[in-house]
Amino acid sequence: MTWYRYGLDGYAVETNRPDKHEGELLWIDICGLKDHLAIAELGADFGLSELAIADLFHLDQRSHTDFDGDLVLTVLRMPVSGPPFVADQITLLLGPDFVLTLREGPRDCFEGVRKRLAGGAGRIRGSSAYLFYALIDAIIDTYFPILERYGDLVEGLEERILQEPGDGAVRDIHLLKRELLDLRHALWPMREALAALQRDDTPQVDESLLPYLRDCSDHAFQLLDMVEVYRETAQGLVDLQLSSISNRMNEVMKVLTMIATVFIPMTFIAGLYGMNFDRASPYNLPELGWKFGYVYALGLMAASAGAMTFLFWRLGWIFRRVRRSREDDR
Known part of the structure; x- marks a missing residue:
């Protein structure tokens, strides 16, 4: 559990719960769920209901946004590797003067946000809501390099099928389609979670933050479009594989037919004599x-x-x- 105290005039990192001064904002970053009692106690101190606290420890949730009084609770999936695609759950809690992040594992994508907080550039020290947006944007941006790798994998499979089609390519194509389906399942609910943050009655999110959240939604739609394109291309690879195997079989049959045709008159002459x-x-x-x-x-x-x-x-x-x-x- 790491505590970040920040404001327009300063920035500090604490390992223990600090005394909060007037005008300061807090970012509490929790790694792992081992200390259930400490996490539950902290959630109760921030005003979370018992049901919301219990949901913090469920690691198989879809991306969504819930409201608990004046608190905003958003659950997202962060990719940590791919291929094969593996994602950790990250829970973000937004309050009037704090942001809490609860990570499933030690891997995160918040290093850039920490540097921006330490540097004090831009609006990131101005409000907890802007930090909440910056963290969501950092999570969404982690999908782009993952999808680039899948794009390279699709191109590699296509070249492999064109050069030397074989039975192993079909298995790789089906594994790729399953990976892309997992990616789609991780990205599709994210649209609803981001749409809920853009409603007029969303607590702690003012109108000035809506353009940034819309930009996150645009990135999520762009990621979904990329996944759909790769899925259609993967389906086309199956047809290409079958067509390549069929063409190869036709070439083999044609060669065998020509060899047999060459030997027909020779067989006739040998039989005649x-x-x-x-x-x-x-x-x-x-x-x-x-x-x-x-x-x-x-x-x-x-x-x-x-x-x-x-x-x-x-x-x-x-x-x-x-x-x-x-x-x-x-």
């Missing part, structure tokens, strides 16, 4: 008695195979890359 008829008849094969009859049959087979290969080449069914490169050189 393999018929054992009496050579005394003038209507039977005279080549069976020739000295070079065997060489003649082999040459005839080679000629038929060469003629078939030349025909396939002229039709563009084989050696297409070599043919295209020669045409480009010309």
Whole structure:
């Protein structure tokens, strides 16, 4: 539990509960939920109801905003890694002169906010509501680098499928779709939580803060749009994978068909000369008695195979890359 005392004239960090002076604001940052009694006692001191205090210890909540008297309680999901996507729950409590953040784990995204508080630049020391907005904005901004990684993963899968489609790509695509679905489940309720903060009757949030909250909502909608685009692209990758496998199978079947076609006249010639008829008849094969009859049959087979290969080449069914490169050189 870390206490930040700040105001227009100063800034201090305390590890124990400090004495609050007139005109000062507080930010209480709590890491972990081990000390239930201390957290519950602190929540009761700030005016939270018993039901709201009990909700602080539930870590599987959707993003939402609740109102407990003059207090605003917002629960958000903060991504800590991805892929695979893992998110921690962060609870933010806004009061008239304080902000409380309750983090599930030791990881957070508030270092930039701490530097702004220490530097005293801008409006961040002016009100607890502005600090509340800055913390929400920092949480939302953590999604952008995560989604960039998923975008790189989508592009990598697409290149992999185009170069060498295989059965492993289908599994990776389905894992990617599941990850994107988890991201969507984390982002979708955030819209409602931010919309609740922009209502006219929201305590502790004045009209001057609404443009900043709308900017957070715009970022949340932008993140959702990115997730939807990646999900549609992932679905397209499934179709691309099936199409690539089908095309590859067609290429294999075409090669096998051409090989079989080349051997058809050779098989016919071999079968023709393999018929054992009496050579005394003038209507039977005279080549069976020739000295070079065997060489003649082999040459005839080679000629038929060469003629078939030349025909396939002229039709563009084989050696297409070599043919295209020669045409480009010309």
